[in-house]
Amino acid sequence: xxxxxxxxxxxxxxxxxxxxxxxxxxxxxxxxxxxxxxxxxxxxxxxxxxxxxxxxxxxxxxxxxxxxxxxxxxxxxxxxxxxxxxxxxxxxxxxxxxxxxxxxxxxxxxxxxxxxxxxxxxxxxxxxxxxxxxxxxxxxxxxxxxxxxxxxxx
Amino acid sequence: xxxxxxxxxxxxxxxxxxxxxxxxxxxxxxxxxxxxxxxxxxxxxxxxxxxxxxxxxxxxxxxxxxxxxxxxxxxxxxxxxxxxxxxxxxxxxxxxxxxxxxxxxxxxxxxxxxxxxxxxxx
Numbered sequence: 001x002x003x004x005x006x007x008x009x010x011x012x013x014x015x016x017x018x019x020x021x022x023x024x025x026x027x028x029x030x031x032x033x034x035x036x037x038x039x040x041x042x043x044x045x046x047x048x049x050x051x052x053x054x055x056x057x058x059x060x061x062x063x064x065x066x067x068x069x070x071x072x073x074x075x076x077x078x079x080x081x082x083x084x085x086x087x088x089x090x091x092x093x094x095x096x097x098x099x100x101x102x103x104x105x106x107x108x109x110x111x112x113x114x115x116x117x118x119x120x121x122x123x124x125x126x127x128x129x130x131x132x133x134x135x136x137x138x139x140x141x142x143x144x145x146x147x148x149x150x151x152x153x154x
Numbered sequence: 155x156x157x158x159x160x161x162x163x164x165x166x167x168x169x170x171x172x173x174x175x176x177x178x179x180x181x182x183x184x185x186x187x188x189x190x191x192x193x194x195x196x197x198x199x200x201x202x203x204x205x206x207x208x209x210x211x212x213x214x215x216x217x218x219x220x221x222x223x224x225x226x227x228x229x230x231x232x233x234x235x236x237x238x239x240x241x242x243x244x245x246x247x248x249x250x251x252x253x254x255x256x257x258x259x260x261x262x263x264x265x266x267x268x269x270x271x272x273x274x275x276x
Contacts, residue, residue, distance in 0.1 A: 063219060090160075093237055093250045095190070113227045
C-alpha cells in the first residue's frame with residue numbers, strides 16, 4: 001500500500017474532531033473531484049450550496065501569497081433556514097453552514113471539514129435554535145460518508 | 155455574551171443601507187465575498203414572502219491569512235457575517251462578534267485576531 005493510501009485509510013477510519021468541526025481525509029480524490037463530490041453529497045441531503053469561495057485565490061490576489069487550495073462552500077436548506085430565522089431574527093449571522101475542502105501538505109491528501117452547527121447555533125443561547133443545530137448537524141455530517149462513494153467507478 | 159453588534163438606520167432605504175455597509179466594511183479593509191438574498195431564496199425555494207434580508211460575508215485578507223496559519227480549519231467559521239434586514243422602524247444592520255464566534259475554536263492565537271476584527275466590525 002502506498003503511503004498516500006495508508007494515510008488516507010487511517011484518516012478515513014478516524015474522523016478528526018475539533019471543537020467546532022468534523023474532518024476526514026481522503027487519498028483517492030483530486031481536489032476538483034472532492035469539491036464536486038461534496039457539492040453532490042450536499043445536494044443529496046437537500047442542502048443547497050449558496051456560497052462557493054476559493055480562499056486560496058483571495059489570498060493570492062490580495063496578498064500575493066501562495067497557499068494550498070482551499071475552498072469554502074456554504075450550504076443551506078431553505079426550510080431549516082426559515083425555521084431558524086422565524087425563531088431568531090438574527091440567525092442569518094450563523095448561516096449558511098460551511099464545508100471546507102483543503103489540500104494537505106502530504107501530496108494527494110484532501111481534507112474535508114464540516115462545521116458543527118450545534119456549536120455555531122448555540123451562540124444565540126436559544127434552546128429552539130440549538131435543537132435545530134442538532135438537526136442540521138445530522139444531515140451535514142453524513143456527507144463525509146458519501147464523498148468517496150460518489151466517485152466509485154465500476 | 156452577545157454574539158453580534160447591531161445598529162438600526164432609521165432614514166435609509168434597504169438598498170442605501172446595503173451600500174453604507176459595503177462602504178464601511180471597505181474602509182476597514184473588508185471585502186464582501188458572499189451575498190445571500192434570503193428574501194429571494196425563500197421565495198424561489200418555498201414560495202414564502204419574507205422581509206428584505208441579506209447576509210453579507212465579509213473578509214479581511216491579511217486577517218484571514220493569519221487566522222488560517224493559526225488554525226487550518228478556520229474556514230469553517232469564515233467569512234464574518236453582517237446581516238441587513240428591514241424592520242419596522244428602519245433597516246437593522248447586525249455584525250457577528252468574532253470574539254464570540256471564535257471562542258468555540260478554543261485557540262488562543264486566534265483570540266487576539268478576533269479582538270482586532272471585532273474593533274473594526276463595530
